[in-house]
Amino acid sequence: MNLEDTIYRRQSIRSYDSTPLDNQTLDEIREFIDNAKELNPNIRWSYEILPTEDISTMMRWKSPHYIAIFSQEKENYYQNIGFIFQQADLFLQSKGIGSCWIGMGNPKNYENPDKNQKPIIIMSIGKSKGDLYRERNQFKRKDLDAISDKSDERLIPAQFAPSSSNTQPWYFTHNDEGAYDLYRIKRGVIRNKMFGKWNRIDTGIALAHLYVANRDSFKFYRKDNPKELKGHFYDGSFEI
Ligand SMILES: Cc1cc2nc3c(=O)[nH]c(=O)nc-3n(C[C@H](O)[C@H](O)[C@H](O)COP(=O)(O)O)c2cc1C
Structure with a gap:
């Protein structure tokens, strides 16, 4: 499915198969994110795909990987992160991978090498245990x-x-x-x-x-x- 069609089929996934994604898939995800469009190119941001044990969340469920997202705190940085990583959410789901934005979570055991960038939000990713897509009338x-x-x-x-x-x-x-x-x-x-x-x-x-x-x-x-x-x-x- 292409990214545009995924808009009308995606949903937040909160039940994951614990098997990790293979390295080639993780590399494809990184390549997509590295080339995503920015809303504000003035702002430095970065991310790291971390395993479950390097994340603390308030959620009762877990996923095999999480994207921990960091940014400089300037101008419209929250909006810029939403813009970049929603493209990633659509890409993941278009490739059959489940995802969910998680406000209530943080990376642990990980220090961003750029001290000016703060943790902003995380996103769970992995293979969904249930249906990945829903119908348009279910939104x-x-x-x-x-x-x-x-x-x-x-x-x-x-x-x-x-x-x-x-x-x-x-x-x-x-x-x-x-x-x-x-x-x-x-x-x-x-x-x-x-x-x-x-x-x-x-x-x-x-x-x-x-x-x-x-x-x-x-x-x-x-x-x-x-x-x-x-x-x-x-x-x-x-x-x-
Ligand atoms: C910025 C942001 C933070 C979110 N935080 C959480 C969260 O902490 N836990 C959770 O289960 N879902 C979280 N969600 C997912 C939303 O609840 C979900 O996107 C919304 O209910 C719409 O459902 P849908 O994604 O299935 O269309 C978050 C979504 C966004 C955009």
Whole structure:
């Protein structure tokens, strides 16, 4: 399956065969990630594929490998990580490998050689014990009309994007330049503590789906003086 079709079939996998993936497959995954598109090339980031024993998670389930993701903390770094590694999530699932973003986990016994990069998030990977794919009607997502100022089928790839606790914090408006502005829903103090940083990753994930579905035309930019939208943060603009 190609990456775009995978948008409409993928799901988070939380039950894994404990057998490790073979080295050739791991190398293919690394090659894909090393060539993924960045949202912000100004930010240094890196990753390491680690075995179960080098990860601590709050999850009751385990996978044979985890991608531990690191980044410099500057500009839109959470969003950049979401953008890069959602391409990886689609690649993995397109190749029949299960994956799940895990906010509640950290690498242990591993030090990033670049002291300026901090652990951001991890992703479980491995062979799924159950079905890898689901049908389009099995996705639980907000209606298209609820995520945009005008109903627009071009936003469907973003509508299907995964997000932390399925919060789907994105809202799209059509701007005066014939492009789109992306906003992120503001949370109350308590929910912001929990979801604040993950929701920044989430909007990067939604942008990754829009990029994969519009590879040739996708262009991301940030405005210095974006329109304010009540109850939302501005997270950037894009053409598709
Ligand atoms: C930033 C982020 C963090 C997440 N953290 C966790 C987690 O800690 N544990 C977990 O089981 N799932 C986690 N998820 C998976 C989401 O719960 C899942 O993507 C969402 O419910 C939508 O389901 P789907 O991926 O099957 O489409 C996370 C997803 C994202 C994008």
